[in-house]
Structure formats: C-alpha cells, structure tokens
Amino acid sequence: MHAAWIVKHKPQTLSEVVGNAEAIQKFTEWARSWDKRIPKKRAAFLHGPPGVGKTVCVEALAKDLQMELVEKNASDYRTAEAVQRFAGLASQYGTLFGGSRLVLLDELDGITGTADKGGVGAITEIVKAAQCPVVLVANNAYDPRFSTLRKYCLLVEFKKPTVREVMKHLKKVCVGEEINADEEALKFIAEKSGRDVRSAVNDLQALAQGKKRFVYEDVAWLAERDRKDVIFNVLRTILYSKDSWEAKKAVDAADMDTDMLFQWVYENVPYHLTDPQDLAKAMDALSLADIYRRRIRSTQDWSLLRYVLDFMTAGVAMARERTKPSGWIPFRFPEKIQWMSRTKAEREMQSAIGMKIRRKCHVSSVRAVKEFLPYIRIIFENNPEMAAGIARWLDLDETMVNYLAGRKG
Ligand SMILES: Nc1ncnc2c1ncn2[C@@H]1O[C@H](COP(=O)(O)OP(=O)(O)O)[C@@H](O)[C@H]1O
Ligand SMILES: [Mg+2]
Incomplete structure (x- = not known):
C-alpha cells in the first residue's frame, strides 16, 4: 500500500506551509501572546477555501510551540450536550504535565441539523471562558450562524496560495519521492487544482507516483479529457433527456462549435436510439438541421442557426419514444x-x-x-x-x- 502523499508530505512546521504568510504571522502572534496574559480574543477563527492549509497550520503551530493539541471536528458537535462534554478541556491553561494546550475545533461548517444553534451556542460559551487558546476553523466565517460567535474571535483569513506557491510545495513532494519533474507539468497541476494544495498533491500522486521523470506530456491529456467530458455531457442530455428545453440549454451552456456537435450527434444517434421509428425521427431532425446548416453556408444568414440547433437538440431529444432502456453505451468519437x-x-x-x-x-x-x-x-x-x-x-x-x-x- 502506498501512503497518501497529503499525509506523508504534510508540513511538520509552519515554515513548510506555503502561502498565507500574513495570516500565519497574525495567528502565531496571537498564540504567543498567551504567554503573557489571556488576550481579549480567546479564540482565533481561521477561515477560507478548502485545501489551503488551515488545519495543517494549527497542527504545525502546536508542534513549533510545543503545545499539546486537542482536535475536535464535525462529528463531535452533534448536539449542545456533545459540545459541553469537551468544554472542560478549554477551561484550564495547562496540562497535567505542565505544558500548555491548544484546542482546535475544526470543520465548523459541518455543524448541521436542528441542533446547530445549540451547538454553536455551546461553542460560544467555551470561547468566552477559555483559559487556553482555542482555534476555530471553517470555510465560511460569515455564515449567519456564527454571527455571535464571531464577535469573540480574532478572524484570520486564509486565501488561496499563488500558483508559484503551490508549485513550490509540489516540487518539495517530488524531491521527497525522488521524481525529476518538469516545471511545466507542475504548473499545469497547480493551475488545474484551482490552487487547492490538497487536491494538487492528490493529482500529483495519481499522475506521477512510481515515475522517475514527470513531464508535461504526462498531464497534457487532462486538458483534452475535460473537453471530452463537456461534449459527453451535452450528448447525454440530447440523447437521454425527455425535456427538449433542457437539451437546448445544455448546448448553450457548452458553447460548442455547431458543426462539430452535429458530427457527434450524427455519429452517436444510431447506437443510442435503437428503435427504428425513433431513429428515423431523429435522423429526420438531423437532416433538417443539415439543410439549414447548408443554407447558412451559402447565404451567410446566421439567423438560421437557431433552427439548426433546435433540430439537432430538441428534435433529437423528442425522437426518443419507443427505444427500450439498455445498459451503458459508450459514446463514439466521430470519424x-x-x-x-x-x-x-x-x-x-x-x-x-x-x-x-x-x-x-x-x-x-x-x-x-x-x-x-x-x-x-x-x-x-x-x-x-x-x-x-x-x-x-x-x-x-x-x-x-x-x-x-x-x-x-
Ligand atoms: N499551504 C500548504 N502548504 C503545504 N501543504 C498544504 C498546504 N495546504 C494544504 N496542504 C496539504 O493538504 C493537506 C490538507 O490541508 P488542510 O490543512 O486540511 O487544508 P484546509 O484545512 O485548509 O482544508 C495537508 O495535510 C497538506 O498535506
Ligand atoms: Mg481542514
């Protein structure tokens, strides 16, 4: 079994976390200030998009400052009573062994159901009376549920790291795995992940694990695949939706070249509408679409385009009446x-x-x-x-x- 790289190459100290330098500094200063006296804000509320290092920063900070870390997450917040059960943890500064403690309440967005008011209320009470630093983490701190809680917290916003910063971490992972990686390939992954470090590392592992060299060609096909996914989705709605309006909308959204879409539909219709009458109707619709397509070409009258689109989307979608559902049929690339x-x-x-x-x-x-x-x-x-x-x-x-x-x- 291979270990997950997000675990294996998780930063062990704050200096290994990429991006968010300001947020990390603000957070560290607040944590250090506990050495002198209890600060006005007894909790820090780290918030921002997923996979940018919020949780890992808290863990790394605890290591750096040699604090005992107590972690709680969504499953611990089910009810107010459940929250109260661990409230005592934050009510003392020190641990039994004389060290200091850091309480992390992670994934606050996960508080769900009717109990959430009670849960958030109980967390607010913990924060107000905390004798040790409490760190809250959520994607969206501005959720109305947190409006009271927020007042007692130092808000620390995490943003997406830059592509460069994500690449820096990917490079480190590659060094650790003894993979000789091209900049271009890592850049592609960093961009494609939407600068989410967690998913970038997961993508890297999926694509590069076991390789000695990792080059752009190893990732370039991903761009292609995306495009193909879009086309397949459009085809699926045209060939399978009962709703002709939906089929038209799907084409609008996909912003595809009409001639290309025509070839795709034409190539695939016979395999998906297997009843002869359905197929005949679909082919009729396609031939009408084709007539208008030709007319546009000779007259350059583009106002006819909507007829082309109507026939090849709604026209084909409505043809499905008798075809019996069958198993999964793969789409074919038009020759x-x-x-x-x-x-x-x-x-x-x-x-x-x-x-x-x-x-x-x-x-x-x-x-x-x-x-x-x-x-x-x-x-x-x-x-x-x-x-x-x-x-x-x-x-x-x-x-x-x-x-x-x-x-x-
Ligand atoms: N900024 C970062 N620097 C280095 N590694 C990161 C960073 N952000 C995320 N990771 C990696 O992704 C994993 C998940 O990140 P996490 O801290 O849980 O993100 P978040 O809490 O913001 O959703 C981490 O264990 C680490 O391996
Ligand atoms: Mg997290």
Missing part, C-alpha cells in the same frame, strides 16, 4: 472530425492549386484537382525543368511547388 482535421490543410492546398488550373485550362477546379493534379504531380516529382515551366505558367507560389514536388514546407 469525420478526425478525418477532416487531418486532411484540412491538404484539401485547402489542393483546392488553391485547382483554382490556378481552372484559370488557365477552363475546367472546374474540382475537375482540375481530380484529373489534372495527379499528372502534374508526376511531372513535378520527375522533371524539375518542365515543372518550373508549369509553375510559371500556372503562377504557383513556393508552397504550392513544394507541395506538388512532395516536399514539406
């Missing part, structure tokens, strides 16, 4: 998109040359590509002199000449 992107540059080049031929030979450019191009190519590959003459006559540019001669460029 046509792969093919088109692979050959797009080549097709453009061919039709450009076709236009040049048309001008001189008075044939259509399609015919020029089909019937003339293969011969011209043979000449270019075998007879440079004659090729040069043809190039001048047809007025071909350098890239066209290179293409015909089979050279890249």
Whole structure:
C-alpha cells in the first residue's frame, strides 16, 4: 500500500506551509501572546477555501510551540450536550504535565441539523471562558450562524496560495519521492487544482507516483479529457433527456462549435436510439438541421442557426419514444472530425492549386484537382525543368511547388 502523499508530505512546521504568510504571522502572534496574559480574543477563527492549509497550520503551530493539541471536528458537535462534554478541556491553561494546550475545533461548517444553534451556542460559551487558546476553523466565517460567535474571535483569513506557491510545495513532494519533474507539468497541476494544495498533491500522486521523470506530456491529456467530458455531457442530455428545453440549454451552456456537435450527434444517434421509428425521427431532425446548416453556408444568414440547433437538440431529444432502456453505451468519437482535421490543410492546398488550373485550362477546379493534379504531380516529382515551366505558367507560389514536388514546407 502506498501512503497518501497529503499525509506523508504534510508540513511538520509552519515554515513548510506555503502561502498565507500574513495570516500565519497574525495567528502565531496571537498564540504567543498567551504567554503573557489571556488576550481579549480567546479564540482565533481561521477561515477560507478548502485545501489551503488551515488545519495543517494549527497542527504545525502546536508542534513549533510545543503545545499539546486537542482536535475536535464535525462529528463531535452533534448536539449542545456533545459540545459541553469537551468544554472542560478549554477551561484550564495547562496540562497535567505542565505544558500548555491548544484546542482546535475544526470543520465548523459541518455543524448541521436542528441542533446547530445549540451547538454553536455551546461553542460560544467555551470561547468566552477559555483559559487556553482555542482555534476555530471553517470555510465560511460569515455564515449567519456564527454571527455571535464571531464577535469573540480574532478572524484570520486564509486565501488561496499563488500558483508559484503551490508549485513550490509540489516540487518539495517530488524531491521527497525522488521524481525529476518538469516545471511545466507542475504548473499545469497547480493551475488545474484551482490552487487547492490538497487536491494538487492528490493529482500529483495519481499522475506521477512510481515515475522517475514527470513531464508535461504526462498531464497534457487532462486538458483534452475535460473537453471530452463537456461534449459527453451535452450528448447525454440530447440523447437521454425527455425535456427538449433542457437539451437546448445544455448546448448553450457548452458553447460548442455547431458543426462539430452535429458530427457527434450524427455519429452517436444510431447506437443510442435503437428503435427504428425513433431513429428515423431523429435522423429526420438531423437532416433538417443539415439543410439549414447548408443554407447558412451559402447565404451567410446566421439567423438560421437557431433552427439548426433546435433540430439537432430538441428534435433529437423528442425522437426518443419507443427505444427500450439498455445498459451503458459508450459514446463514439466521430470519424469525420478526425478525418477532416487531418486532411484540412491538404484539401485547402489542393483546392488553391485547382483554382490556378481552372484559370488557365477552363475546367472546374474540382475537375482540375481530380484529373489534372495527379499528372502534374508526376511531372513535378520527375522533371524539375518542365515543372518550373508549369509553375510559371500556372503562377504557383513556393508552397504550392513544394507541395506538388512532395516536399514539406
Ligand atoms: N499551504 C500548504 N502548504 C503545504 N501543504 C498544504 C498546504 N495546504 C494544504 N496542504 C496539504 O493538504 C493537506 C490538507 O490541508 P488542510 O490543512 O486540511 O487544508 P484546509 O484545512 O485548509 O482544508 C495537508 O495535510 C497538506 O498535506
Ligand atoms: Mg481542514
């Protein structure tokens, strides 16, 4: 079994925590002030987004100041009575062995149910009378439930660390794991985690564990996967929602290229609408969408786009009537998109040359590509002199000449 890296590489002292320097300083000063006298605010309330190091800072501070840490969390706050049961912990400064104590009440957002008022009330009472430092942690300190409690606390706001700071921690983890990691790869993970250190470390472990080298190519596919998830979600609503409105909304939200979405729907409909009548209806809707698509292309009248979208979303969604539910069917990547992107540059080049031929030979450019191009190519590959003459006559540019001669460029 491999240990979780968030545990294995957890900061052991405050100096190892990345980001939030100001918050950490404010928090440390408050904790140290207990050495002299009980401060006005007997509790510090650390708040901010998840995974940025709130809990780990309290733990590291206790280690740094050699305090005994008592941790409580959501499951301990179920009722006011449950809270009162550990209230005594905060009522004395010292421990039995003469050290000092720090009481951490973590994950306060987790107080739920009807008991929450009582629970928060009991915590407020603990704070008011605390004889040792009490630290509260929650994502949102401004939740109305905490409005009274908040008055007795020193608020310490934690923010998301910068990408650089998250990367710094990831680098340290990689050193510890003896992984030679590229900056770019770590940067990608830091950004993708939304600067949540916990999930960044988890992602890193999932992707890099067991590797000696960790490079950008190891993570780049994640960007692709996201995109695919979006498309799959849209397809799922189009092919499975009963609600045509929902299907339309899904497409709006996804902000996808219409032609591409059309290919996806077209490719997948037959596998998901297996009843022949349903399929026929869906295909009818798609053919109508296709008619409007073509009309837009020839007239550039983009107001027709909403008909295209309506037919290929709502039209397809409504076709599902008789198809019996079956198990999970994977979505297929449309062949046509792969093919088109692979050959797009080549097709453009061919039709450009076709236009040049048309001008001189008075044939259509399609015919020029089909019937003339293969011969011209043979000449270019075998007879440079004659090729040069043809190039001048047809007025071909350098890239066209290179293409015909089979050279890249
Ligand atoms: N700022 C940070 N520096 C280093 N490690 C961090 C940081 N924030 C989070 N981690 C890692 O993520 C784990 C969970 O962080 P935690 O302190 O529980 O976040 P929070 O309490 O803000 O949700 C930690 O144990 C640690 O491994
Ligand atoms: Mg936490």
